[in-house]
Amino acid sequence: MIRMKTNIDREIIKFIQGDIPVESHPFASLADRLNLSEEEIVEHIKDLQDEGVIRRFAAILRHYNAGFNVNAMVAWKVAVEDADRVGKIMAGFDEVSHCYLRDVPEEFGYNLFSMIHARSDEQIIALLRQLASRTGLSNYIIIKSVRELRKVSMEYV
Amino acid sequence: MNNLDRRDRQLLNLMQNEFPLTTQPYLDIARQLDISEEEVLNRIQAMKQNGIIRRTGAILDSKKMGFYSTLCACRVQEEQIDKVAAIINAQKGVTHNYVRDHYYNIWFTLTAPSHDEAMKIIRDMQQAAPIKVLTMPAIKTYKIKVSLDMGDKDED
Numbered sequence: 355m356i357r358m359k360t361n362i363d364r365e366i367i368k369f370i371q372g373d374i375p376v377e378s379h380p381f382a383s384l385a386d387r388l389n390l391s392e393e394e395i396v397e398h399i400k401d402l403q404d405e406g407v408i409r410r411f412a413a414i415l416r417h418y419n420a421g422f423n424v425n426a427m428v429a430w431k432v433a434v435e436d437a438d439r440v441g442k443i444m445a446g447f448d449e450v451s452h453c454y455l456r457d458v459p460e461e462f463g464y465n466l467f468s469m470i471h472a473r474s475d476e477q478i479i480a481l482l483r484q485l486a487s488r489t490g491l492s493n494y495i496i497i498k499s500v501r502e503l504r505k506v507s508m509e510y511v
Numbered sequence: 512m513n514n515l516d517r518r519d520r521q522l523l524n525l526m527q528n529e530f531p532l533t534t535q536p537y538l539d540i541a542r543q544l545d546i547s548e549e550e551v552l553n554r555i556q557a558m559k560q561n562g563i564i565r566r567t568g569a570i571l572d573s574k575k576m577g578f579y580s581t582l583c584a585c586r587v588q589e590e591q592i593d594k595v596a597a598i599i600n601a602q603k604g605v606t607h608n609y610v611r612d613h614y615y616n617i618w619f620t621l622t623a624p625s626h627d628e629a630m631k632i633i634r635d636m637q638q639a640a641p642i643k644v645l646t647m648p649a650i651k652t653y654k655i656k657v658s659l660d661m662g663d664k665d666e667d
Contacts, residue, residue: 373566376555392534408569413526419562441653453653459645503596503608508622510576
C-alpha cells in the first residue's frame with residue numbers, strides 16, 4: 355500500500371508532487387540534499403512509476419489558458435453490469451480526460467462520470483452526440499462548471 | 512488570448528505526453544525539438560508566467576499512496592456560496608472545487624489518509640456549514656489522462 359518505505363521515498367515524493375525547477379539539472383538540489391546522485395534520484399522516480407505510485411510525470415496545463423475554455427462534467431445513468439463496456443468506449447476519446455464509475459446516492463442516480471475538455475460549446479455538443487450514439491446511452495446530464503473555487507495538487511507529504 | 516507559436520505547442524505536447532525522466536530532461540527535450548536547452552527553459556518560464564503551465568511534476572495515484580478519495584456534492588444557497596466554499600476549502604485534502612450549474616451547485620474532491628478521516632472531515636464541514644454532503648467515490652476508473660492536444664501547426 356503506502357509506498358513510504360524509506361525517508362528517501364518520502365523526500366522524493368515531497369519534491370515531485372509539486373513543481374520541479376525549470377533548470378538544466380532539476381533534480382540536482384534534491385540529490386545533494388539526500389546524498390545521492392542525480393541518476394539515483396531518476397532511478398527512484400522510475401521505480402515509483404513502475405509500481406504505479408506515479409501515474410504520470412508530465413506538465414500540467416491550465417486548460418482554460420491553453421484555449422480549452424469549455425469543460426463539462428457529464429454524468430450518465432448506466433447499468434453497473436454494462437459500465438465496463440461503456441467506460442472503455444468513452445476512454446477511447448481524446449477529449450475525455452477522466453472517466454469513472456461511481457457509487458452514487460439513489461437520489462442522484464447518475465453513476466458514470468466523464469470529464470470533457472473542448473474549445474467551444476459546439477464541440478461539446480457534437481462530442482456528446484458521438485458518445486451517446488457509440489455507447490447507446492441516452493440518459494445523461496451535463497453539469498457545467500460556473501466558477502472555479504479551488505484547484506490545487508494534493509500534498510501527500 | 513494566448514500567443515503560442517508552433518514551437519510552444521510542440522513543447523507542450525511533448526511535456527504533457529512524454530516528459531523524459533533523465534537527469535537533464537530539458538536538454539533531451541531540446542534535442543528532440545532541435546533547439547537549444549536555453550530556449551526550452553526560456554519558453555517554459557514564459558508559459559509558466561502567463562499561466563499556461565500550472566506545474567511540472569508527478570501525478571500520484573492516491574490509492575497507491577494509501578489514500579481515500581471521493582467526489583462530493585452539496586446544495587448551497589446562492590448568497591452563501593463564498594462562505595461555504597471557504598469552509599470547504601480550508602481542508603487541505605480538497606483539491607478541486609467548482610460552482611456548477613445543477614441542483615447540487617458545489618462539487619469538490621476530497622482526498623484523505625483514510626476513509627474514516629474523510630468521513631470525519633465531511634462531518635466537520637456539515638457542522639460548520641448548513642450543508643448535506645453527498646459522497647460519490649469511484650468504484651472503477653476507466654481513464655485519467657489530462658493531455659490537451661495543442662496541435663503543432665501554425666493555424667488551428
